[in-house]
Amino acid sequence: MESAIPLAFTASWASGINPYLLVLMMGLIGRFGGWDVPPGLERTDVLIVFAVLVVVDTIADKVMLVDSTWDAINTVIRPVAGAVVATLIASPSVDLPTAVIAAGGGLVALITHLAKATTRVAVNTSPEPASNVAVSVVEDVAVAGVVIVAVVNPWVAAAVALVFLVFAVSLALVLVRVARRGMKRLGLGRSRGTMAVAGETRELESPDGGVT
Numbered sequence: 001m002e003s004a005i006p007l008a009f010t011a012s013w014a015s016g017i018n019p020y021l022l023v024l025m026m027g028l029i030g031r032f033g034g035w036d037v038p039p040g041l042e043r044t045d046v047l048i049v050f051a052v053l054v055v056v057d058t059i060a061d062k063v064m065l066v067d068s069t070w071d072a073i074n075t076v077i078r079p080v081a082g083a084v085v086a087t088l089i090a091s092p093s094v095d096l097p098t099a100v101i102a103a104g105g106g107l108v109a110l111i112t113h114l115a116k117a118t119t120r121v122a123v124n125t126s127p128e129p130a131s132n133v134a135v136s137v138v139e140d141v142a143v144a145g146v147v148i149v150a151v152v153n154p155w156v157a158a159a160v161a162l163v164f165l166v167f168a169v170s171l172a173l174v175l176v177r178v179a180r181r182g183m184k185r186l187g188l189g190r191s192r193g194t195m196a197v198a199g200e201t202r203e204l205e206s207p208d209g210g211v212t
Contacts, residue, residue, distance in 0.1 A: 006158030012105035015082035016112025082109025
């Protein structure tokens with residue numbers, strides 16, 4: 001159970017970004033690398049299905065606006081995947097500690113997903129697609145790298161995942177604040193413009209304005 005905690009946390013964080021790549025890598029490493037993973041992930045049919053999903057995710061996640069739709073679809077999938085994977089890692093039988101880990105896994109995956117989705121919405125405001133592709137590639141590389149580190153040292157991987165999680169949440173909060181300020185300034189500008197037009201109209205309609 002002790003080693004299951006950092007592994008479950010790492011897997012939950014990865015699920016919040018790309019659960020398909022996580023499951024595929026765990027299955028391949030377990031099948032060909034001898035890593036102790038839940039047996040169901042090593043099945044051929046599971047590997048094929050998740051390989052296809054990885055391809056779909058890779059394409060959808062790198063297309064502007066499509067990625068936000070894909071994130072919306074995954075709002076339920078990623079947290080559930082985090083909880084399921086955490087449960088499989090923690091124990092084959094659901095006891096109280098396993099249930100706690102599963103709930104925590106779902107929460108971590110949900111927080112990570114929301115941070116990812118928020119950041120991606122902000123990135124989509126950029127007119128060029130390069131930034132969108134770059135962010136997606138960084139996310140995929142981060143997931144793959146942390147999973148590989150988890151094979152060697154689960155606690156180090158969990159620490160790295162925690163750093164990434166805190167950074168992602170902090171970045172998302174900053175972007176939300178910037179977006180709110182921008183919306184307030186835009187609304188204020190429109191209000192002032194409307195008031196100015198109304199004032200000019202009243203002047204033109206007044207007797208001194210020359211309109212009868």
